[in-house]
Amino acid sequence: MKTTYxxxxxxxxxxxxxxxxxxxxxxxxxxxxGGTYAVSxxxxxxxxxxxxxxxxxxxxxxxxxxxxxxLAGMRPIVEVMTVNFSLLALDQIVNxxxxxxxxxxxxxxVPLVVRMATGGGRQLAAQHSHSLEGWYAHIxxxxxxxxxxxxxAHGLLLxxxxxxxxxxxxxxxxxxxxxxxxxxxxxxxEIGRALVRRAGGDVTLITYGGSLPxxxxxxxRLAADGIDAEVVDLRTLxxxxxxxxxxxxxxxxxxxxxxxxxxxxxxAAEVSARIMEDGFYDLDAPVQRVCSAEVPLPxxxxxxxxALPQPDTIAATARRLVQGRG
Amino acid sequence: xxxxxxxxxxxxxxxxxxxxxxxxxxxxxIAEVETEKGLIDVEAFVSGVVxxxxxxxxxxxxxxxxxxxxxxxxxxxxxxxxxPIPPAPAPGRRARVSPLxxxxxxxxxxxxxxxxxxxxxxxxxxxxxxxxxxxPRPAPAVARPRGRVDLARMRQTIAAAMARAKREIPHYYLxxxxxxxxxxxxxxxxxxxxxxxxxxLYGVLLIKAVALGLREVxxxxxxxxxxxxxxxxxxxxxxxxxxxxxxxxAPALHDADKRSVGELMHAxxxxxxxxxxxxxxxxxxxxxxxxxxxxxxxxxxxVFGIVYPPQVAIVGFGKVTERPWVVNGSVVAxxxxxxxLSADHRVSDGHRGGLFLSAVDRLLQAxxxx
Numbered sequence: 001m002k003t004t005y006x007x008x009x010x011x012x013x014x015x016x017x018x019x020x021x022x023x024x025x026x027x028x029x030x031x032x033x034g035g036t037y038a039v040s041x042x043x044x045x046x047x048x049x050x051x052x053x054x055x056x057x058x059x060x061x062x063x064x065x066x067x068x069x070x071l072a073g074m075r076p077i078v079e080v081m082t083v084n085f086s087l088l089a090l091d092q093i094v095n096x097x098x099x100x101x102x103x104x105x106x107x108x109x110v111p112l113v114v115r116m117a118t119g120g121g122r123q124l125a126a127q128h129s130h131s132l133e134g135w136y137a138h139i140x141x142x143x144x145x146x147x148x149x150x151x152x153a154h155g156l157l158l159x160x161x162x163x164x165x166x167x168x169x170x171x172x173x174x175x176x177x178x179x180x181x182x183x184x185x186x187x188x189x190e191i192g193r194a195l196v197r198r199a200g201g202d203v204t205l206i207t208y209g210g211s212l213p214x215x216x217x218x219x220x221r222l223a224a225d226g227i228d229a230e231v232v233d234l235r236t237l238x239x240x241x242x243x244x245x246x247x248x249x250x251x252x253x254x255x256x257x258x259x260x261x262x263x264x265x266x267x268a269a270e271v272s273a274r275i276m277e278d279g280f281y282d283l284d285a286p287v288q289r290v291c292s293a294e295v296p297l298p299x300x301x302x303x304x305x306x307a308l309p310q311p312d313t314i315a316a317t318a319r320r321l322v323q324g325r326g
Numbered sequence: 327x328x329x330x331x332x333x334x335x336x337x338x339x340x341x342x343x344x345x346x347x348x349x350x351x352x353x354x355x356i357a358e359v360e361t362e363k364g365l366i367d368v369e370a371f372v373s374g375v376v377x378x379x380x381x382x383x384x385x386x387x388x389x390x391x392x393x394x395x396x397x398x399x400x401x402x403x404x405x406x407x408x409x410p411i412p413p414a415p416a417p418g419r420r421a422r423v424s425p426l427x428x429x430x431x432x433x434x435x436x437x438x439x440x441x442x443x444x445x446x447x448x449x450x451x452x453x454x455x456x457x458x459x460x461x462p463r464p465a466p467a468v469a470r471p472r473g474r475v476d477l478a479r480m481r482q483t484i485a486a487a488m489a490r491a492k493r494e495i496p497h498y499y500l501x502x503x504x505x506x507x508x509x510x511x512x513x514x515x516x517x518x519x520x521x522x523x524x525x526x527l528y529g530v531l532l533i534k535a536v537a538l539g540l541r542e543v544x545x546x547x548x549x550x551x552x553x554x555x556x557x558x559x560x561x562x563x564x565x566x567x568x569x570x571x572x573x574x575x576a577p578a579l580h581d582a583d584k585r586s587v588g589e590l591m592h593a594x595x596x597x598x599x600x601x602x603x604x605x606x607x608x609x610x611x612x613x614x615x616x617x618x619x620x621x622x623x624x625x626x627x628x629v630f631g632i633v634y635p636p637q638v639a640i641v642g643f644g645k646v647t648e649r650p651w652v653v654n655g656s657v658v659a660x661x662x663x664x665x666x667l668s669a670d671h672r673v674s675d676g677h678r679g680g681l682f683l684s685a686v687d688r689l690l691q692a693x694x695x696x
Contacts, residue, residue: 253426253452284426284452285445321446 027079063089098141126296134267137237148212155189172210194241200230218314253284263291422449537582564614577610
């Protein structure tokens with residue numbers, strides 16, 4: 001069935017709320033307003049204010065409450081409006097959610113799911129547009145998933161709810177209206193597994209989340225030039241499926257990593273380092289990265305477009321790598 | 327890997343003649359190396375005991391690569407082995423070769439450092455290595471008969487050396503006609519006295535005359551060292567020898583000024599034989615201090631050569647033709663020979679070149695003293 005990314009998330013939420021009485025949703029404007037991105041539209045009417053709860057504008061408070069509820073045996077789904085705002089809850093996330101299992105010697109677990117919007121491209125300016133999921137991927141004790149298709153938005157959210165530990169789901173804002181095939185009966189997907197979205201032999205384009213459609217478009221342009229690009233969708237940043245990345249690089253011998261975050265200290269750097277560590281002798285060219293310009297994301301449309309990775313820049317980088325100077 | 331020609335960049339080790347523990351004397355043959363000039367015997371440049379063979383037979387390595395280490399006699403420390411000419415590796419900078427290309431090159435037995443890269447930044451890629459491996463190559467080196475020369479590669483080498491000569495060396499050219507009747511008359515008489523196997527060809531008189539003439543104009547017997555010419559105390563005359571099937575080499579007749587014409591004749595016969603069947607020695611290829619070329623037998627009267635770097639002069643001889651010539655006021659028929667000099671104007675001038683050709687003329691008028 002063809003559906004939007006937004007509807008796919010909603011459908012997964014509905015499925016979870018229906019099938020498990022311990023599940024509830026809370027966050028800013030998720031109830032009466034239907035969610036800032038209209039993801040939870042209609043859920044308040046269907047499940048009532050006990051299970052779809054509007055919260056005060058205090059990320060630290062409601063993420064902390066979610067941790068407490070999870071410790072007490074609930075299966076909370078917490079929506080944070082954007083990744084930029086989630087920084088207010090970092091103390092709860094890093095010092096509590098991620099540590100309690102370890103610090104309690106396994107006596108406690110925090111089966112919490114936190115969803116948030118990430119990324120730019122929608123003219124929401126520098127306080128609502130950044131891609132900070134790479135920071136979260138740094139933290140042991142949590143899992144980080146980045147669905148790039150409607151099917152993954154559905155399947156990975158269901159998978160997150162089955163995890164005994166905190167899972168952070170990053171939904172790229174640019175993806176919400178995009179459509180794709182979703183099999184709602186397929187159930188939970190697999191966290192920690194990357195997928196080859198397009199097979200090719202000349203160069204591997206590694207990406208995730210909101211950059212996936214752009215990267216697939218770049219691969220189409222490259223195909224028009226006779227360059228056969230393979231696109232690997234990471235899907236999960238922690239734990240990272242290094243094996244799938246390395247298998248692809250072993251096939252194509254060239255890698256371009258597309259990551260909407262800033263290049264310096266980016267998750268792309270982590271992927272590049274893994275390729276260096278375990279795939280060095282398969283490389284026929286230096287690993288390349290396509291990242292965002294190192295500026296707070298601009299508001300003006302043309303400037304924002306120029307700052308973000310685009311199909312053209314991705315294709316040009318791959319072309320340089322494959323064709324060399326020839 | 328010794329540099330056995332001005333533009334040699336790599337060579338293939340074919341076989342070791344010595345093993346670790348063997349004693350080797352300076353000048354003794356230690357290895358056989360294949361180059362675009364064919365199979366060359368590499369001589370040890372120090373005396374001592376072979377410590378370690380570094381390069382395996384079959385491997386192609388850049389010039390300057392250590393092939394083996396020899397512990398010098400009298401307890402001197404081990405020195406990097408047989409290199410008549412000090413290696414000139416590109417300092418510091420490692421060739422840009424992709425990790426994959428290096429791995430594949432090792433599997434395919436290609437030296438990636440000698441390839442021209444087409445990848446990003448000019449790096450050598452797997453494709454470059456595979457192309458090099460697939461390019462027509464001599465059959466497995468070890469199985470190759472001695473003396474077979476890769477003519478395409480030799481052509482490239484000649485092209486590179488000659489293009490460099492014409493690009494870098496400001497040539498000047500002189501020609502002079504010599505009456506060779508006295509020389510030929512003496513030669514006929516001398517050969518009548520010699521056993522058939524010891525007979526002389528007139529070419530050997532020309533080589534000896536050139537060698538002695540160089541003592542009078544020593545700057546023509548020099549080696550260009552990048553900024554200046556260094557006169558060579560020894561006269562090693564490179565003799566251009568054309569090979570069957572095309573191409574040529576110009577190995578050295580060592581100390582041509584000090585050896586008798588009989589000895590030179592014997593050495594020349596040996597040199598021509600080995601140039602055509604393989605087995606030239608490394609010193610013969612790297613030592614020439616001047617080249618003599620003679621197209622005489624092919625019937626041209628004059629040949630102007632191109633200087634072979636790092637030498638600074640080349641002497642050309644045409645064919646002997648009978649022509650009218652004025653002797654003591656009368657026109658008589660005489661066998662005449664045109665000798666030419668092409669020389670590097672950075673090192674010598676036409677005046678000095680002229681003195682040299684006059685000296686060759688004068689020396690040929692008294693062949694018995696050659």
